[in-house]
Amino acid sequence: MNNIIKEITPLTQNDCFTIFSRVKQDFDFPLHFHEEFELNLILNAPGAKRIVGDNIEEITDMELVLVGPNLSHVWTTHNCKSEEITEVTIQWHKDLFDDKMLRRNQLSFIRKMFERSVRGILFPRETIEKVYKRILDINQLQGFDSVLELMSILHDLSTSKSMRVLSDATFNNDQVLNYNSRRIDKAFEFMNANFDKPITLKDLAKLVSMAEISFSRFIKKRTGNTFIDSLNEIRLGHATRMLIETTHSVAEISYNCGFNNISNFNRLFKKKKHCTPKEFRENFSGTRVFI
Structure with missing residues (x-):
């Protein structure tokens, strides 16, 4: 796990999802994982290598993969010679679709797909050919229409007859943690709403009615991270x-x-993103849309 980084995505609690679209010549992002779901469409990159969990494969010219929360993944240039690789990444919070909602009969296929995505899902070419233009065009929609289109795309993907799970069932990211705590949820809601202000451990402990030392241990146990x-x-x-x-x-x-x-700030940013804030801004290319 030492060579796998946790990506901090720019998706905030007020967003439904984000779409990142770019045309590039190579893949340069390191092996990583994050708490969000990710749907990755890659066109014109035959010979590139995909790593999802413990699965490693060379890809063809058309690739669509759904990666579940906290599953390590990366695409590398490998044998790809293309100078115009198209990559569209859609990320959304793991709680965007409420569990009770997913239990409804009409959403059972999406729920089952999400459950399987913790090991990564590769969709067949036939399915990709049916949906890839809609994925490319989704950032042309706005607001509620774009959310409906994402749900429609996910439904169509969930009914695909030949989706393939990528990672072995025994492979597991030991960083995966289930908070399952109203106190943790309340603390994170507070931090997200007040990130620009001074926040102390004492503030959060008081918010959830716990002693400071108890809450410090509690958040570490539930999330794997310290408060700070x-x-x-x-x-x-x-x-x-x-x-x-x-x-x-x-x-x-x-x-x-x-x-x-x-x-x-610069030190922490470089440690987490493997570049300085200035380099991140200079190297950023493509279009990012937040919905």
């Missing part, structure tokens, strides 16, 4: 969003995200 690590990840997620969407200086973004020390 959890807060920093939330703040860094908002910072990456601002680097993409605004022209604010790195210093402004640092302070606007609750970091009072820009040196500390």
Whole structure:
């Protein structure tokens, strides 16, 4: 697990999903995982290599994969010679579709697909040919219409006859944790709503009616992160969003995200994203749409 990084996506609690579309010559993102679902469409990249969990395969010129929460994955250039690789990535929160909602008969296929996606799902070419243009065009829609289109695409994918699970059933990411706690949910809602303000362990402990030391142990046990690590990840997620969407200086973004020390912000950002905030902004290419 030491070579796998946890990606902090710029998707906030107020977003339904995000679409990232770009044309490029190679794959350069490291092996990673994140808490969000991800649907990845890759066109014109024959010879590239896909790693999902413990599955490693060379891909063809048309690829569509659904990756569940906390499953490690990466695409590498490998033997791909193409100079115009198209990649469209859609990410959404794992709780976007409520569990009770997914239990309804009409959504049973999507629920089963989501359950299988914890091992990664590869869709057959026949299915990709039916939906890829809709995936390419989804960012042309706005608001509620785009959410409906995403649900429609997911439904069509869930009824695919020949989807293939990629990772072995015994492969498991030991970073996968189920919070299943109203106190944790309440604490994270507070941190997401107030990330730009000073937040202390005492504030959160009081919020959930626990002693500081008890809450400190509780959040570590339930999430795998300390309080300060959890807060920093939330703040860094908002910072990456601002680097993409605004022209604010790195210093402004640092302070606007609750970091009072820009040196500390730069250090944490480079540790998590493997580049400086400035490099992240300069290297960013393509279009990112938040819904």
